[in-house]
Amino acid sequence: MRLRLVFTAALAALALTGCSVQTATIPSESPSVPPATADPAPSLSPSPAAAEVPTVQSYDPARGIDSSGQAWADEKIQAWLDNSGIKSVKGFLGAYKLINSWDSPKPGHLSIHLDDSYRFNQDGSSDHLGGPTDELRIMGRVMFESIGKKSPELESVTFATENKQHSGTYSRARTGADPADREAWAEEKYVQWLDGMNDTYESFCSASIKKIETYRDCIPTDPHAYIDSVSSPAVGELVVTLAPGIWQGNTYDTDSIPGVDFVSGNMMLKINRKAHGPEQVETLTVNVQGTKETSTAHKSDWSQ
Incomplete structure (x- = not known):
């Protein structure tokens, strides 16, 4: 059904x-899941x-979890790599391989920075989307769906170019209820x-x-x-x-x-x-x- x-x-x-x-x-x-190379x-x-x-308010159902700082951001990226079966973000294909760095601007929020060479629909797989905001938000959703189940403290994932010209955020949209x-x-x-x-x-x-x-x-x-x-x-x-x-x-x-x-x-x-x-x-x-x-x-x- x-x-x-x-x-x-x-x-x-x-x-x-x-x-x-x-x-x-x-x-x-349908999100475009990033294919992974053997590495x-x-x-x-x-x-x-x-x-x-x-x-959206900050809300952490797992109150004992430290959900901020570079160490937390590194942990989330590593979990994503482990789930994808690769050792480095450069093992991803498409726009994902343009990841240069990441950090956590505030508890529960992960920001991932792409090289400024990013262009919307570079690999021709996202022509059904309206523009870079859609593509970057779906990239956030793909990561979210990989690690979110075991990361109750994760509030949002933002993909953005380093020059901040393009960005997209996928969020849990909690209200703190x-x-x-x-x-x-x-x-x-x-x-x-x-x-x-x-x-x-x-x-x-x-x-x-x-x-x-x-x-x-x-x-x-x-x-x-x-x-x-x-x-x-x-x-x-x-x-x-x-x-x-x-x-x-x-x-x-x-x-x-x-x-x-x-x-x-x-x-x-x-x-x-x-x-x-x-x-x-x-x-x-x-x-x-x-x-x-x-x-x-x-x-x-x-x-x-």
Whole structure:
């Protein structure tokens, strides 16, 4: 079911519909893993989630871990090399082999510096992306997904050229929410989801997606753009309510894949890609206001 949903959604993305029929290509989310050498939309913003994504706060669930300084940065790079089966960053291919140095500007944040010879899509593999920010952010995500599971203290990875002309950051987008506070936890999951949408659609929409309204203006037929509220009735459970709108019976709400199914699975993936271990969503239920439509996704069915 999961693979069918993902592939069908990717095909559906080829035909976006606004007030008039339009055709566009949605950017791919598949990161390019570095090969290694042998060496009528509602105007209200979601509640309790804020209308605008708040500034991500520093939050370390593993409070005893020293997550700052050069030694910590070196440790993270070494873990990435070990997972990749190489001895040096020069063993990577593509833009990754342009890594010259790295450091940690503040606890939990890793900065990786590329040679200024970096050029967007140098190897021709990222033509589906909008520009260098997208490519560099995905590079951060690739590293994040390699070491993040065993690095709960890792908050973000930034790839940037040494002259700072180009940069991209992949982040957990934590808000510092107390896991025992159901309202704050639900808001943090919404923030992480919206940040994940920005990762994918910022270039496509030609806008930084900090508000749900921005995404709705970009893709008005996507049911994700009609999230009205989020809540958490119990630990690990997230309930999302969609407002009615032109998404119903449109491109992403079909007999084969109802919009609620599309939203429940996709939100589960986007949130848990950022959230660490016990911070992840276990069950995610999507309801539609004024209807009996509902869909529940379970983490066990949507693990990557």
